[in-house]
Amino acid sequence: MNNTLVNGMALLEVLAHSDRALGVSELAARVDLGKSNAHRLLQTLTELGYVRRDAATGTYAAAIRLWELGTAMLTHLDLRQLALPAMEALLARTRESVHLSVLDGDEVVYLHKLESPEPVRAYSAIGGRAPARCVATGKAMLAALGEATLGALAENLHAHTPKSITDAEAFLQEMAGIRTRGYAVDAGEWQETVCGVAAPIHDPAGGVIAAIGVSGPAERLRPGRFKALGAEVTKAADAVERALAGDPTPPTPIDPCAIGATAASIPLAPGRPLLQEKEKRKASE
Secondary structure: OOHHHHHHHHHHHHHHHOOOOEOHHHHHHHOOOOHHHHHHHHHHHHHHOOEEEOOOOOOEEEOHHHHHHHHHHHHHOOHHHHHHHHHHHHHHHHOOEEEEEEEEOOEEEEEEEEOOOOOOOOOOOOOOEEEHHHOHHHHHHHOOOOHHHHHHHHOOOOOOOOOOOOOHHHHHHHHHHHHHHOOEEEOOOOOOOEEEEEEEEEOOOOOEEEEEEEEEEOOOOOHHHHHHHHHHHHHHHHHHHHHHOOOOOOOOOOOOOOOOOOHHHOOOOOOOHHHHHHHHHHHHO
16 A cells, blocks of 8 residues: 555545644644654645645645545435435334435425335335425434524424424424434424434535435324434434445444453544554554
8 A cells, every 4th residue: 555645645534524723743643654754745735735734823724625525526426325225224123114315495305215014104205305394304404504594494484284383483492402312303294194203414524415214104103202213213324424434334332441452453433444544554563
């Protein structure tokens, strides 16, 4: 493996995941490089437009070109294909219809759906639409929007069923609750006899790009099941996020305090393969 390339990419990964600009010394320490080598690589990355240097402080940060590269890559990923294993697992665990949805304005669009094996199930179609504020996948995505956007939506609420939320304050409280719980519930707000539970899917940068959820007849999806289903859809969303980050397998839990555990044996965060590779190489030296 080309060490220069590995070191340069490791620097980019650190900068891409940092919420602040970093100096050469800190960057060099984080990727286990000499300061002069780190400085030389940062100069090259700056010239290529992937890193920007603050002349006043001498610190470095990821540049917009790196974001453009990641965004371009995401457009080539088939979200349906990446999400399919998680959707199949969710179907097997819940036996309820599974939806993968994206937000389009104030509506959701169903990108993919797996039908429940039960004879009575929720009806929807791939490519179909529904008001985002009334279905679980839509509410899961709306909750991530800014206060101004949510405030504007709250001013234009109308009922589709007697259970639809039409009060602005109640709607905003519902959005806050979703952010706290990590999942959304539709208690018959779009179709009175159908309920759903869904969780948002984040891209590697942390933005919400889709939602995954289950729906079924209200007689099966009773309020007593919502919490358990919330845990299931959250687990499914986590699996899709790992797939988006290039790690489709769930991380192996390791107790750092376990006997014999070392820093090299503890998995690094998903989405950091080059730093993980450097740790492995260092441990084997």
